[in-house]
Amino acid sequence: MTDALGGHAEVIVIGGGIMGLATAFNLAKLGQKNIVVVEKSYLCSGASGRNGGGVRAQWSSETNVRLMKESVALCSEFATQMRINVWFRQGGYLFVARNDARAKDLEKSVELHKAHGLRTRMLDAKQAKEVVPELDASRIVAASYNPDDGVVFPWPFVWGYARACAELGVAIHTLTEVRELLTEGTRVTGVVTSRGTLKAPLVINATGAWSPEIARMVDVTLPNHPHRHEICSTEPLKPFLRPLVADLSNGLYFSQSMRGEIVGGIANDHVPDGLNQESSPLFLQLYAQALTETMPILGSVRVLRQWAGAYDITPDGSPIVGFIDEIEGFYQICGFMGHGFMMAPIMGKLVAEHLLGKSTDPIFEHWNLRRFREGKLVPETMILG
Amino acid sequence: MSDKIMACRCEDVTVHEIEEAIARGHRDLESVKRYTGLGTGWCQGKQCARLCAALLVEKGGEPPSSPITPRPPYRPVSLAHLAQLSLQKERGG
Ligand SMILES: Cc1cc2nc3c(=O)[nH]c(=O)nc-3n(C[C@H](O)[C@H](O)[C@H](O)COP(=O)(O)OP(=O)(O)OC[C@H]3O[C@@H](n4cnc5c(N)ncnc54)[C@H](O)[C@@H]3O)c2cc1C
Numbered sequence: 001m002t003d004a005l006g007g008h009a010e011v012i013v014i015g016g017g018i019m020g021l022a023t024a025f026n027l028a029k030l031g032q033k034n035i036v037v038v039e040k041s042y043l044c045s046g047a048s049g050r051n052g053g054g055v056r057a058q059w060s061s062e063t064n065v066r067l068m069k070e071s072v073a074l075c076s077e078f079a080t081q082m083r084i085n086v087w088f089r090q091g092g093y094l095f096v097a098r099n100d101a102r103a104k105d106l107e108k109s110v111e112l113h114k115a116h117g118l119r120t121r122m123l124d125a126k127q128a129k130e131v132v133p134e135l136d137a138s139r140i141v142a143a144s145y146n147p148d149d150g151v152v153f154p155w156p157f158v159w160g161y162a163r164a165c166a167e168l169g170v171a172i173h174t175l176t177e178v179r180e181l182l183t184e185g186t187r188v189t190g191v192v193t194s195r196g197t198l199k200a201p202l203v204i205n206a207t208g209a210w211s212p213e214i215a216r217m218v219d220v221t222l223p224n225h226p227h228r229h230e231i232c233s234t235e236p237l238k239p240f241l242r243p244l245v246a247d248l249s250n251g252l253y254f255s256q257s258m259r260g261e262i263v264g265g266i267a268n269d270h271v272p273d274g275l276n277q278e279s280s281p282l283f284l285q286l287y288a289q290a291l292t293e294t295m296p297i298l299g300s301v302r303v304l305r306q307w308a309g310a311y312d313i314t315p316d317g318s319p320i321v322g323f324i325d326e327i328e329g330f331y332q333i334c335g336f337m338g339h340g341f342m343m344a345p346i347m348g349k350l351v352a353e354h355l356l357g358k359s360t361d362p363i364f365e366h367w368n369l370r371r372f373r374e375g376k377l378v379p380e381t382m383i384l385g
Numbered sequence: 386m387s388d389k390i391m392a393c394r395c396e397d398v399t400v401h402e403i404e405e406a407i408a409r410g411h412r413d414l415e416s417v418k419r420y421t422g423l424g425t426g427w428c429q430g431k432q433c434a435r436l437c438a439a440l441l442v443e444k445g446g447e448p449p450s451s452p453i454t455p456r457p458p459y460r461p462v463s464l465a466h467l468a469q470l471s472l473q474k475e476r477g478g
Binding site (some may be wrong): 043044049285287298 | 419458461462463466468472
């Protein structure tokens, strides 16, 4: 672990989260040799080991619906292709609306979903109660439901990519921190790590909430910033809750994992920006109040553990993907808010194709950092938390 | 034999599974926790973390600098109880 690192690689991926590993895996699968992943802590230490594992195609923007439809399909193949049980369960996502304005927004999204061949449909309060009989339906005016959305257990998902990377010859160095980026003129040429210097013509910044720190090393200012998001899980219960239930009015979401626990979180405006992975009692209060109002029967259920991770927030809710115009060879795949886990299977694939000149997907135009300079933002509104 | 010995009783993790995780290259306690799920159940590692740490060192892994990150609450607490907290005002905006 502490031996020195040196020499040349073709590709350096900074960050061993789901984005870095999915990108490295897909690059290697397409034949790219000599890829090195550098992770400052252990795998699963960042947001990728701390998330709720929600995977959905219900989004408000055309791009996210299209990409997430593919990502859900990739999730359902993941276990067999990667030979690891990721506890994927397609119980659907139920978005509840508490007022007419919100219901109208959901209706608009549902039209978009239908156009993309999703099975999303609008439900009235009574129908929502048929999907989740324990809901207090008196507080709901309508809901949208896609039975094909689901949840995964994030840890094995990360290990699946890590193992597949290793099998394809990708070197993964944990407990190795990038401290400097090397440049010659306007081109990046490698990284200085806590264990030595590694050279490469292509450096990928996949450090999620830490990505502005990495970009700052070459004087690039990224507009994303970290924001703590908390989550908790309860004692395991017999399976009874089919979908993940989400409420966009307060950011409450909860689902039952394959391990039986109720896992969920809620938006919390009291949290200052910044990197902070500590958990707070205030979160438990906000979550418990909202959850027991929505599902009164859960009052007697006990919380076993709470933890926190960093959301990677961008000004328009869309990620930052692609080369930076000013620095040759420096690629970003960050800014995935609170939904980067579910996007990783499709993003890893597309980014690898893009890097090898095999993808012309419009996201590489729309999601580039330069959109902020050009004022061409790409809003997404179905954001949780 | 070690496939029959429980290390983490809450999550049914056997000594054998921990040995396998170590053999697969998980050499620190946080990784072994996230690979096997040990310490994430009812007792939150209060019973198994020491045993697993000792096992890890015995098999050549990294001696943990601290036990796995302790997660609140200290004991399981019901959602109804938590819903009665009133911390919001103290914290302010
Ligand atoms: C509580 C919570 C719940 C969430 N729920 C969901 C959900 O239900 N569904 C969903 O899709 N998404 C969810 N998300 C979001 C999702 O977890 C993230 O979008 C995703 O994991 C981001 O992956 P990443 O690889 O970009 O970042 P990370 O997993 O954070 O990985 C970045 C890595 O970079 C490393 N790093 C940082 N600095 C350096 C350095 N200098 N040198 C080397 N390495 C470095 C870090 O240690 C880290 O491991 C949630 C997030 C949180 C916090």
